[in-house]
Amino acid sequence: xxxxxxxxxxxxxxxxxxxxxxxxxxxxxxxxxxxxxxxxxxxxxxxxxxxxxxxxxxxxxxxxxxxxxxxxxxxxxxxxxxxxxxxxxxxxxxxxxxxxxxxxxxxxxxxxxxxxxxxxxxxxxxxxxxxxxxxxxxxxxxxxxxxxxxxxxxxxxxxxxxxxxx
Amino acid sequence: xxxxxxxxxxxxxxxxxxxxxxxxxxxxxxxxxxxxxxxxxxxxxxxxxxxxxxxxxxxxxxxxxxxxxxxxxxxxxxxxxxxxxxxxxxxxxxxxxxxxxxxxxxxxxxxxxxxxxxxxxxxxxxxxxxxxxxxxxxxxxxxxxxxxxxxxxxxxxxxxxxxxxxxxxxxxxxxxxxxxxxxxxxxxxxxxxxxxxxxxxxxxxxxxxxxxxxxxxxxxxxxxxxxxxxxxxxxxxxxxxxxxxxxxxxxxxxxxxxxxxxxxxxxxxxxxxxxxxxxxxxxxxxxxxxxxxxxxxxxxxxxxxxxxxxx
Amino acid sequence: xxxxxxxxxxxxxxxxxxxxxxxxxxxxxxxxxxxxxxxxxxxxxxxxxxxxxxxxxxxxxxxxxxxxxxxxxxxxxxxxxxxxxxxxxxxxxxxxxxxxxxxxxxxxxxxxxxxxxxxxxxxxxxxxxxxxxxxxxxxxx
Numbered sequence: 163x164x165x166x167x168x169x170x171x172x173x174x175x176x177x178x179x180x181x182x183x184x185x186x187x188x189x190x191x192x193x194x195x196x197x198x199x200x201x202x203x204x205x206x207x208x209x210x211x212x213x214x215x216x217x218x219x220x221x222x223x224x225x226x227x228x229x230x231x232x233x234x235x236x237x238x239x240x241x242x243x244x245x246x247x248x249x250x251x252x253x254x255x256x257x258x259x260x261x262x263x264x265x266x267x268x269x270x271x272x273x274x275x276x277x278x279x280x281x282x283x284x285x286x287x288x289x290x291x292x293x294x295x296x297x298x299x300x301x302x303x304x305x306x307x308x309x310x311x312x313x314x315x316x317x318x319x320x321x322x323x324x325x326x327x328x
Numbered sequence: 329x330x331x332x333x334x335x336x337x338x339x340x341x342x343x344x345x346x347x348x349x350x351x352x353x354x355x356x357x358x359x360x361x362x363x364x365x366x367x368x369x370x371x372x373x374x375x376x377x378x379x380x381x382x383x384x385x386x387x388x389x390x391x392x393x394x395x396x397x398x399x400x401x402x403x404x405x406x407x408x409x410x411x412x413x414x415x416x417x418x419x420x421x422x423x424x425x426x427x428x429x430x431x432x433x434x435x436x437x438x439x440x441x442x443x444x445x446x447x448x449x450x451x452x453x454x455x456x457x458x459x460x461x462x463x464x465x466x467x468x469x470x471x472x473x474x475x476x477x478x479x480x481x482x483x484x485x486x487x488x489x490x491x492x493x494x495x496x497x498x499x500x501x502x503x504x505x506x507x508x509x510x511x512x513x514x515x516x517x518x519x520x521x522x523x524x525x526x527x528x529x530x531x532x533x534x535x536x537x538x539x540x541x542x543x544x545x546x547x548x549x550x551x552x553x554x555x556x557x558x559x560x561x562x563x564x565x566x567x568x569x570x571x572x573x574x575x576x577x578x579x580x581x582x583x584x585x586x587x588x589x590x591x592x593x594x595x596x597x598x599x600x601x602x603x604x605x606x607x608x609x610x611x612x613x614x615x616x617x618x619x620x621x622x623x624x625x626x627x628x629x630x631x632x633x634x635x636x637x638x639x
Numbered sequence: 640x641x642x643x644x645x646x647x648x649x650x651x652x653x654x655x656x657x658x659x660x661x662x663x664x665x666x667x668x669x670x671x672x673x674x675x676x677x678x679x680x681x682x683x684x685x686x687x688x689x690x691x692x693x694x695x696x697x698x699x700x701x702x703x704x705x706x707x708x709x710x711x712x713x714x715x716x717x718x719x720x721x722x723x724x725x726x727x728x729x730x731x732x733x734x735x736x737x738x739x740x741x742x743x744x745x746x747x748x749x750x751x752x753x754x755x756x757x758x759x760x761x762x763x764x765x766x767x768x769x770x771x772x773x774x775x776x777x778x779x780x
Contacts, residue, residue, distance in 0.1 A: 182694035199694060273685045281393035291651060292686040298653045306432065310644075311360045317647035318364070321675075323682035373768035384768040399771040406770075411754045423754035492768065536755065541747035548755045557752035561741045569745040590768040593748065602741060606752045608769060 170207050173222075178203060180294055181226055187289045188230065190274050202229040220303035223296060227286065227304050276326035284319030291316055355439040358455055358467070361474035366391045369497035375490040377587040378576070378611075384589035388494075390475070391501040405505055433552035434531050437464070447477040448497060457553060462486060464610075465553060473499050484612030490590055523547075523560050524600065529620035530613065532556070549607075549617075556607025558621060565602030567595050578615050581624050598622040646676050650683055746772075 181202050186195035205225050277285055283305075290301045298316075302309045368389035375382045387398040395406040405412040412422045442454040445468065452468035463486070468478040478493040523545040527534045532549040540546030544561040559565070570593075573586040584595040592614060593606045600622045609617060645662045648654050654662065666672055749772045756769070 179691070179694060183692055186692055187689065196694060269685065270689055273689060277686070283393065288686060292683060293689060293691075298648070298651070307360070308354050308356050310354070310357045313644045313648050313653070314357070314360065314364075316651070317644045317679065320647055320679045320682040321643075323685065324678040327682065327685055371767060384771050386767055386771050388767055395767070397767050397770040404770040406757045411750065411757055411770075413750065421750070423750050540751055541743050542741055544741070544743070546751050548752075555756055557748075557755065559743075559748060559751070561743075563739050563741045566740045566742050567745055567748065568743070588768075588772050591749075591772060593745070604743070604748055606748055 170210060173206055173210070174203055177206075177222060184226060184289060184294055185230060187274070187277060187293050188285060190278055198230055202226045205229050219296065219300050223290070223294075223300060223304035224306075272327055273323075276323050279326055280319050280322055284315050284322065287312055287315040288319040288323070355433065355437075355455065355457065358453075358469055358474075359476075362469060362476050363393065365470070365473040365475035366501050367470075367473050367475050367497060367499050368501040369494045371492060371494050373490060373492045373589040375587070375589050376488060377592075379574075379587045382587055382589040385495075389501045389503055391503045394503050394505060396503055396505070407505065432533070434533075436460070436531055437551070437553060442466075444471075448494060450477060450497065452477055470497070481610055483610045489610040492590065524622075525558060525560060526620055530616035532617065544602075554607065554609050554613060556605055556609055556617060559604040559606075560601060560622075561603075562601040564597045565595060565604055567593070567604060570595060578618050581618070583618070583624065594618065596624040599625045643672070643675060646672065647679050647683075650676075650680060 178199060182195055182199045185198040185202075186192065189195055189198075202225065205228075206222065209221075209225060277288070280288070286305070287301060290296045290304065291298075296304070298309050298312045301312045305312070368387070371386050371388050373384045373386075385399070389396045393407070395404075397404040397406070403414045405414075410422060436459050438458050440456050440458060442456055445452050445454055447468050447470075451471040453471060455467045455469060456463050457465040457467070462484065463482055465482070466478075466480045467476055469475070470477045475494075475497070476492075477497060478491070480488060481490045483489045523537070525534065525537070525545075525547045529549060532551045532555075535548050535550055537545060537547045540559045540561075542561070544559050544565070546557050546559045548557050549555060567584075570584055570586055573584050573595075575582055576585045577583075578585075578594075582596070586593045586595075591606065591608055593604065594614075595602075595604050597603070603622060605617065605621065607617075645654060645658055649659060649662050666676065749769075753769060753772075
């Protein structure tokens with residue numbers, strides 16, 4: 163990961179999608195996720211000027227997480243559970259059978275529903291690890307907790323998920 | 329009589345052993361595990377204050393990051409950082425706050441594991457939060473669930489300020505939180521304001537500033553262990569319930585002060601307007617913090633005019 | 640008792656070599672832990688196989704104006720003459736009128752502080768006794 167000041171456009175392009183997925187998996191609501199992504203990118207834009215070289219990913223995800231929490235509280239909304247977007251799930255050329263499609267959709271819905279039932283701290287740790295792909299160190303830096311706490315939250319989150327998904 | 333026996337239970341409950349095996353966990357990890365603990369019980373808080381000994385008893389249940397506190401026929405539910413209060417008459421209000429910063433443990437603190445003991449016949453791990461040589465807080469973590477069975481908070485001179493301990497404790501809980509028909513929702517929004525409050529006071533960092541009651545401004549400070557909120561308004565603040573609270577001197581300055589078990593509130597007027605400070609600070613930190621905040625001062629006719637014109 | 644957490648960390652490649660060795664040895668003799676591993680692995684792949692979604696097209700470029708929550712004091716811009724006149728007029732009024740006082744409920748102050756305290760996690764050293772003041776406050780309304 164190059165540690166040079168990136169331009170706003172570069173950041174928006176590379177990270178916007180990840181940020182959107184972070185927000186979506188935490189809320190299961192496309193509108194909220196889109197709004198949250200905009201808010202985060204705006205904060206990053208404002209913060210880039212004063213960014214001091216360090217861990218860019220850590221800095222970025224700290225902002226993302228804080229902005230997410232602020233916006234969620236501002237809205238006070240219960241997350242709804244719509245059907246998952248299927249846009250880029252299947253590549254043209256490989257046509258799965260209707261059963262396979264149905265099974266895949268059901269599993270995704272199941273998993274997303276289960277995610278929403280986790281306590282927030284566990285949910286965010288699991289999403290940061292398994293959806294965004296951050297390392298434990300990066301998650302620890304973003305959430306302001308020791309790595310041991312990250313380990314514990316991810317593990318407990320997964321165990322709870324297993325029970326919920328069945 | 330009952331109060332006496334509770335005190336005896338608390339005093340007798342803590343025996344400090346000699347050997348101390350070191351464990352690799354940080355204080356945050358101990359507290360994290362405590363936040364995950366599942367239990368229900370009755371918790372008593374006893375504080376020795378200049379206004380005398382104050383006690384409070386609450387019934388607590390904790391499960392899956394939801395905490396339910398019951399007292400006096402009312403209830404508080406804490407979930408995902410928001411507080412839902414249901415009063416004796418059934419009226420419910422939900423309060424939550426915008427915050428963008430988490431409290432970090434101030435540099436002046438370190439922690440030490442002090443070995444095993446028992447509290448209400450349950451095995452506990454003792455962990456001390458140290459400020460140099462001073463034991464500031466002593467926690468007793470339940471071996472089985474990780475819950476904080478007891479905590480002792482000391483003043484700067486080593487005297488005991490508050491003790492909080494479970495007098496009944498049962499692992500496991502079954503909390504069902506009903507969605508209330510809310511009667512009032514209070515969402516505090518963060519703002520950047522030019523109200524002049526220091527960003528750091530006596531080692532406490534200002535983490536957030538937001539709109540307080542009645543159009544005032546509230547700023548939240550924390551050092552990772554203790555915290556307080558300062559409320560500032562452009563006029564003198566008259567706090568209900570404080571009519572019989574004494575005016576006291578702290579470091580030679582006058583304040584109105586009211587203690588409750590585990591909390592203190594100060595009210596005063598400075599050149600900036602009215603101020604209120606509320607928090608769980610032990611006695612010496614109360615003075616240290618007040619030293620760093622706008623001081624009580626005479627507000628006269630000229631100052632009132634100045635504020636009226638140049639607001 | 641922490642071997643459980645090692646299992647998740649092991650799947651994520653976050654263990655030191657020493658810890659990994661310790662875990663593998665432990666797994667040999669612990670059936671419950673092997674079941675744990677299977678559970679955790681299943682949950683982990685379920686989340687990892689969630690599709691990476693495209694944000695809605697209208698999101699880029701994200702330059703939409705956002706609500707700015709900033710309160711500033713208006714600059715005091717007054718001609719000297721007007722100021723002098725105002726001083727006389729207002730001065731007289733405030734001299735005669737009593738200083739206004741802001742009435743504030745103890746409960747509102749306690750709730751404002753309490754709601755922020757719980758944001759960072761379980762209130763511990765302050766005790767949950769602080770919450771009792773919230774109850775008392777709400778009930779008194």
